[in-house]
Amino acid sequence: MSSALIRNSIRFFLLAIMQVLIFKRVAFNWGDFAFIHFLVYPLFIIMLPIKMPRPLVIFLGFLIGIFVDLFYDSPGVHASAGVFTGYARGLILDLLEPYEGYNTNDSPTIETMGISWFMSYSSIILGLHLFYYFSVEAFSFVYIFEIVMNTIFSFIASFIILMLYLLIFRPKR
Amino acid sequence: MQNILLLFARFGSHITFIFLTIFSFVLIVNYNQTQRSIFINSSNYYANKLDSKTSRWQSYLSLQEVNDSLAKHNATLMEKFINIDAPAPAPSDTSIQYDVIPAKVIRSTFNLRNNHLTLNVGTKEGVQKDMGVISENGLIGIVREVNENFAHVISVLNSQSRISCSVKDYAYPGNLIWKDLDPNFMHLQSIPKHVGISIGDTVITNGYSTIFPRDIMVGTIAAFKVEKGSSNYNIKVKLSNNIPNTQIVYVINNKLAEEQKALEIIGDE
Numbered sequence A: 001m002s003s004a005l006i007r008n009s010i011r012f013f014l015l016a017i018m019q020v021l022i023f024k025r026v027a028f029n030w031g032d033f034a035f036i037h038f039l040v041y042p043l044f045i046i047m048l049p050i051k052m053p054r055p056l057v058i059f060l061g062f063l064i065g066i067f068v069d070l071f072y073d074s075p076g077v078h079a080s081a082g083v084f085t086g087y088a089r090g091l092i093l094d095l096l097e098p099y100e101g102y103n104t105n106d107s108p109t110i111e112t113m114g115i116s117w118f119m120s121y122s123s124i125i126l127g128l129h130l131f132y133y134f135s136v137e138a139f140s141f142v143y144i145f146e147i148v149m150n151t152i153f154s155f156i157a158s159f160i161i162l163m164l165y166l167l168i169f170r171p172k173r
Numbered sequence B: 001m002q003n004i005l006l007l008f009a010r011f012g013s014h015i016t017f018i019f020l021t022i023f024s025f026v027l028i029v030n031y032n033q034t035q036r037s038i039f040i041n042s043s044n045y046y047a048n049k050l051d052s053k054t055s056r057w058q059s060y061l062s063l064q065e066v067n068d069s070l071a072k073h074n075a076t077l078m079e080k081f082i083n084i085d086a087p088a089p090a091p092s093d094t095s096i097q098y099d100v101i102p103a104k105v106i107r108s109t110f111n112l113r114n115n116h117l118t119l120n121v122g123t124k125e126g127v128q129k130d131m132g133v134i135s136e137n138g139l140i141g142i143v144r145e146v147n148e149n150f151a152h153v154i155s156v157l158n159s160q161s162r163i164s165c166s167v168k169d170y171a172y173p174g175n176l177i178w179k180d181l182d183p184n185f186m187h188l189q190s191i192p193k194h195v196g197i198s199i200g201d202t203v204i205t206n207g208y209s210t211i212f213p214r215d216i217m218v219g220t221i222a223a224f225k226v227e228k229g230s231s232n233y234n235i236k237v238k239l240s241n242n243i244p245n246t247q248i249v250y251v252i253n254n255k256l257a258e259e260q261k262a263l264e265i266i267g268d269e
Helices: A002-023 A042-046 A054-072 A077-095 A115-138 A141-169 B002-031 B033-061 B063-085 B257-268
Strands: A028-030 A033-036 B098-108 B114-119 B132-134 B139-146 B151-158 B163-167 B174-177 B185-192 B202-206 B214-226 B232-239 B248-254
Touching: A002 A042, A002 A054, A033 A141, A042 A054, A042 A077, A042 A115, A042 A141, A054 A077, A054 B002, A077 A115, A077 B002, A115 A141, B002 B033, B033 B063, B063 B098, B063 B248, B114 B139, B114 B248, B163 B185, B163 B214, B185 B214
Parallel strands: none
Antiparallel strands: A028 A033, B098 B114, B098 B248, B114 B151, B132 B139, B132 B248, B139 B151, B163 B174, B163 B202, B174 B185, B185 B232, B202 B214, B214 B232
């Protein structure tokens, strides 16, 4: 249990630092086309242990969100998205639960859960997170076009980064 | 205490979610300029929407008055319109021949053999017996009985009705009668068969009676035929107005009717 705590704490700081120091500064702008943003910290929520109490997941989502917010100068925006994602993660885990249930106490990984399960699980969470984040950022569905465009392109960009992260660090548990 | 813990164990994630979402939205609205202005503006937007809804309801409640004033306005316009074609006014006190009195239908029948209407105007408004009643699009009937507040009108949809009409551009007078029990059609009789009419021609009043002014639209020709051995057409006329659905009508007061009738009676004798 303590090793899981350490691993997740490290992941928390690693992803948050990467987000605010590297990916915050990366921006692809081609004229008016500014729809690509990299959000990698949702991976922290994705990788939390499956059996972790859900209120705690939500609280940790809030925590990493507010941490990122401190550097984005947008108090609450990432935090609300983190809260939402933490809440949605529980529902998605219920939805994607295998027939015999989850037989691991550790983090969901490609090795333990299989690549197709992990892909659908992480892409749903990332997509929901991005859509919620951009909705809250725009704060009005008047900008639905921008919200959807941002979500689609940022999803592709962020998902590539997440897969690269998993390839590089290869979390086993 | 134990109950609270149990409750939290069951609904903990929902409670945490709701609580933290509210908390972060409070942060967003308080510390982000863009979201703050959007929040303030959209709350104004909904307040405005509510306001405009309320005012729409208010205007709905005042529709009655609006209707009445529009009917009055219509009546003055119709008065002008009818009097353009009317014969030169008598040199006496009246400057125009026809007065128009707006009225509302408060009861009407249309599926009997003899149909009637009741209007909400009476002698108080200047309505008298034998005045014509029209709507914006066509004929309605003739005032038969009148008291202080109400007028009883015999509809043109009546076995007794004989209204003097012509086909537009021809002066030949014909009688408009109601034969079928269909409130959309009447029959025009005694137009001679050498008159070149065709389907779609307009039928108008010809002003030969003292009841209706000239050139009131009655309807269009839907079909016509010549009975064997007859020298007249039997014309089916599609009425231009929908009498069962009429609510606002105009009573026409021909100020010279008495004068004309008196003269005609003397002449006939």
